[in-house]
Amino acid sequence: MVNIAVLGYGTVGSGVIEVLNLNGESISKRCGHDINVKYILDLRDFKGEPVEKLIVHDYNVIVNDPEIKIIVEVMGGVEPAYTFVKEAILKGKSVCTSNKELVAKHGAELLELSKAQKVNFLFEASVGGGIPIIRPLNQSLTADEIEEITGILNGTTNYILTKMSADNEGFDSALKEAQALGYAERNPEADVEGYDACRKIAILSSLAFGMQVDFEDIYTEGISQISDIDVLYAKAMGASIKLLATSRKVGNRVYAMVAPMLIKPTHPLFSVNGVFNGIFVRGNVIGDVMFYGSGAGKLPTASAVVADVVDAAKHVGTNIMTFWSSKKLELADAKTAPHRFFVRISDCDDNTRELINQVFGKIEEIKVNAREKDYAFLTEALSEAEYDEKADKIGKTLNRIRVMF
Amino acid sequence: MVNIAVLGYGTVGSGVIEVLNLNGESISKRCGHDINVKYILDLRDFKGEPVEKLIVHDYNVIVNDPEIKIIVEVMGGVEPAYTFVKEAILKGKSVCTSNKELVAKHGAELLELSKAQKVNFLFEASVGGGIPIIRPLNQSLTADEIEEITGILNGTTNYILTKMSADNEGFDSALKEAQALGYAERNPEADVEGYDACRKIAILSSLAFGMQVDFEDIYTEGISQISDIDVLYAKAMGASIKLLATSRKVGNRVYAMVAPMLIKPTHPLFSVNGVFNGIFVRGNVIGDVMFYGSGAGKLPTASAVVADVVDAAKHVGTNIMTFWSSKKLELADAKTAPHRFFVRISDCDDNTRELINQVFGKIEEIKVNAREKDYAFLTEALSEAEYDEKADKIGKTLNRIRVMF
Structure with a gap:
């Protein structure tokens, strides 16, 4: 006993x-x-x-x-x-x-x-x-160099985004329903602003790369700025908006970020809906694996x-070795992380349209019925810094969502 | 060293x-x-x-x-x-x-x-x-009583079925492509007749229930009888045909089976396409989890x-305990397993149609454009034995696929 x-x-x-x-x-x-x-x-x-x-x-x-x-x-x-x-x-x-x-x-x-x-x-x-992910990372993926971990790690925000998409509704009303169902707390900040997901990806990244990833170092953006109009555009692209917590190793640099992103049905996380969580892992020999289940409850x-x-x-009397040194892993500057961006501007006049075309160069316009006055498009892959610089030049409020395709 | x-x-x-x-x-x-x-x-x-x-x-x-x-x-x-x-x-x-x-x-x-x-x-x-499933079953799901394991455990057949669905083509031509790409062997019997999946679900079931499940006891049906017409009907139902290897505990009885089945997008295995494998596990406390990745290679x-x-x-010198006794688990008779069935009959005359309605009782008709002469429908939940008895009464060849919704 x-x-x-x-x-x-x-x-x-x-x-x-x-x-x-x-x-x-x-x-x-x-x-x-x-x-x-x-x-x-x-x-x-x-x-x-x-x-x-x-x-x-x-x-x-x-x-x-x-x-x-x-x-x-x-x-x-x-x-x-x-x-x-x-x-x-x-x-x-x-x-x-x-x-x-x-x-x-x-x-x-x-x-x-x-x-x-x-x-x-x-x-x-x-x-x-409940999803087995710590033990698999620690004991099953030991033959691999982990190249990427991307997770839907917060059920509250995933429920809200799924609801917004299913019923074409705004963030506020979806949040209220999540609260009524007990999926969101009265003060939902830790969930909707991504703080919860941020701590979780910090833990996963530390295990994946074997060094201490401080959650304070991870650029974190929540979903409270996502609107029903963004959801319309996501659907027009055959995509879905998910709050992704991601960390990727590129060469010797590790990028980590929590932010809403657009993904397509070919991504294993696309079909992770409602309060469910999913964790996608890419290893250099195992390839892509994904773990899915109830992220809370x-x-x-x-x-x-x-x-x-x-x-x-x-294991009384025996330590199960875990590969997580207290040596700090210095994350790469999030401003240098490359993405495509989905950009949207309401009531866009002809001059702004022309300026956007000049500044952003090659873009892919996205059109949605009954939103004729919008100008919405996908950029080429840009670093965050490059995007910010271009966006500043436009001089108007641009809505932007990072794109994972 | x-x-x-x-x-x-x-x-x-x-x-x-x-x-x-x-x-x-x-x-x-x-x-x-x-x-x-x-x-x-x-x-x-x-x-x-x-x-x-x-x-x-x-x-x-x-x-x-x-x-x-x-x-x-x-x-x-x-x-x-x-x-x-x-x-x-x-x-x-x-x-x-x-x-x-x-x-x-x-x-x-x-x-x-x-x-x-x-x-x-x-x-x-x-x-x-590569998918971590044995170690998670053995070491991560130890707090649960496993109620169901259902897997897409064979990449060859999943590739063929995905291809048939994507390109509206028949089994033979999809198999040829799989062979050309090296996904199927020249003698593809072990894969397409479900024998490979059968051995794998026997292993998973033995681990899940802690007793010996003999693969010879598992009812096994392959995909070689699935046609492009079945795929058309699957699409009309918003469903997909997958070769599922499943074992379920109902009370004290364990049912196990390998067969092509229809599943809907709400099932986590629905989006497991191409050569990928997925393993869905339902535990009495963890709820539903799914593991996804490359099933071969x-x-x-x-x-x-x-x-x-x-x-x-x-663990040199220490045995990692695995819960798999050599005591044989007597599977429940597959004939008593309850399912809904999708049934299809080509060139169906009015008399047969009436006979079907009489024999099968409450059904849900499924229609597909340009297949006006077919009679295709979903039955209520029936045991295999009940289905066979009813099908015998019709006196014509019925195509049937089990339904997991």
């Missing part, structure tokens, strides 16, 4: 208990041990609920109990999670977490500490909810956490 | 050498050891090629060399692979293989033997080429083999 403690009895924490109760028998078989939840740390008492007898309010009870071999951290946020996790590892306990903020900020350090202590720090649930996320618990229980 | 030997210098074997040469540095970092190929077993000499000095013709040289810790078996076929692999494991060597025939037939036994010998028998490349397959070598090298 392996004793574990769960820090935080919120959505994911209660999901972990539910999964262990529901599938306990097969989990024990796969694990070779029974998993016993000895404590749950929470500020609340949960009087009258079955978990009441497991609740403790003092972390010291948990971290000082030598019977506890594995700690599940599902509180979220950097503190006090970081202090708790570090202490646990130093006391020789493995930690499984769903906490992307913690992993993005302190992953490298906590992995090094775990290695020294011969325990494990596992975080499958921190990216892509109580049970899918708990499934990933419990799978980590099983792995930790199978 | 870890010394390995490669059995068979064919497509995959030479791919393994290529991957180790190309990515040796990063592989060593991820593995913690350098991987050194000490021997290659092949009947040929490869005079003048760089591998010449590694070639041996006598397996005893390899299996009796205590320096060899890992053997890569990429010869294919059950014998002599089985004899060689068994001997290697008994001599305390781990084995990594891409050989689906060997794994489907002797997987459970070789896993048990490996466990007893504290070595590893790894076979990621035996299903889905020299380098993708070698990528999976080398990833197994890395895993084996990291």
Whole structure:
């Protein structure tokens, strides 16, 4: 029997208990041990609920109990999670977490500490909810040099964009519906401005390239500026707008970015719709692979956490090597990243049209019925800096979306 | 340094050498050891090629060399692979293989033997080429009870079906093109009749349900009866015909089948086209996940083999537990599996039409331009036995395709 403690009895924490109760028998078989939840740390008492007898309010009870071999951290946020996790590892306990903020900020350090202590720090649930992506990157794609990881890593924004496209509606009304359905929070900033996806691509990039990618270094743009008119044009191009979190290695330079982008049906991420997530990986020998599934939700996320618990229980006393050094990876300047751009200007007069043609050179015009006054086009591949320079010369507000084709 | 030997210098074997040469540095970092190929077993000499000095013709040289810790078996076929692999494991060597025939037939036994010998028998490349699916099933989906695995597991047939749909052409001409491009063999039976997919779903089902699923027990139907007319009707339904290898747990019964089926765009496998493979898994807590990538090819397959070598090298002296007992899983009678069916009859006279309506009851007629003489429809959900009984009553040749919606 392996004793574990769960820090935080919120959505994911209660999901972990539910999964262990529901599938306990097969989990024990796969694990070779029974998993016993000895404590749950929470500020609340949960009087009258079955978990009441497991609740403790003092972390010291948990971290000082030598019977506890594995700690599940599902509180979220950097503190006090970081202090708790570090202490646990130093006391020789493995930690499984769903906490992307913690992993993005302190992953490298906590992995090094775990290695020294011969325990494990596992975080499958921190990216892509239930989708197996951390373990595949760490253990299955070991023969490859990763050239690109591009993910739809945030279900809230993917739901909003899918809804905007399906019902030809604007961002605000799609957001309201997402909030009504519980897919978006009342303060949706972390999702819609791309901050959530940014932390996740920082984690994936660090694993893919084996060095610390700081999320603060990643250029991040959300979807709040995307309009129903953009969606019309996307459809006219046979394309779709997705919030993509991407990092690419070109020579020795790594570019990383979170931004809404246009993709076409030939891209494996095109058909990732609604609250689903998808992660596309290109390796130099494996070619293109894609992982798809529920990127959030109580049970899918708990499934990933419990799978980590099983792995930790199978590896008591052995560190599973993870290739993520604390050495900082200096990202290439995002301004030098080359893309095509979709550009759109409303009520475009003839002079502006001519100026655009002069400044942007070879373009591909896109027309949409009943939008005769617009001027909309695809540029050739330009760096961000080149695009900005050209856009400045036009002297009017241009809507632009990066293009991944 | 870890010394390995490669059995068979064919497509995959030479791919393994290529991957180790190309990515040796990063592989060593991820593995913690350098991987050194000490021997290659092949009947040929490869005079003048760089591998010449590694070639041996006598397996005893390899299996009796205590320096060899890992053997890569990429010869294919059950014998002599089985004899060689068994001997290697008994001599305390781990084995990594891409050989689906060997794994489907002797997987459970070789896993048990490996466990007893504290070595590893790894076979990621035996299903889905480079796509990580064996390790995710074995190590990532451990918190779940698997309810369904459905895969597009054969790139040749998927290429043919994609081509038939894209160019409105018949099976024979699409097969010829696949052969010309090297995607299909001169004798394409193993692919087009579903035998290849059958072995692969047997392996996946054994891992998902933890018991031996014998491939001989799986009802298997290929795609050679699918015509360009079927493709027309699929399009009229907004659907696509795919060769699906599926196994589903309903209560305590497991149904398994390989057959062409109709799927709609809402299914994650719908957009798996060309030579690509996709594997859809439904777990009782993770929900739906899908894994996508190159299901064959020299380098993708070698990528999976080398990833197994890395895993084996990291686990010298420790068995990675795999949940696949040799106890036979008795599959439910395929005749009792419920499906909707798409049924089509050419030159259908009024009497037959009336008889069909009487016999099949509630149906959904499907019409296609310029096929006015056809009678084509979707049935309600019927067991295979019920369908056969009804079809017999019509007394004419009915074309039928199972429907997954």
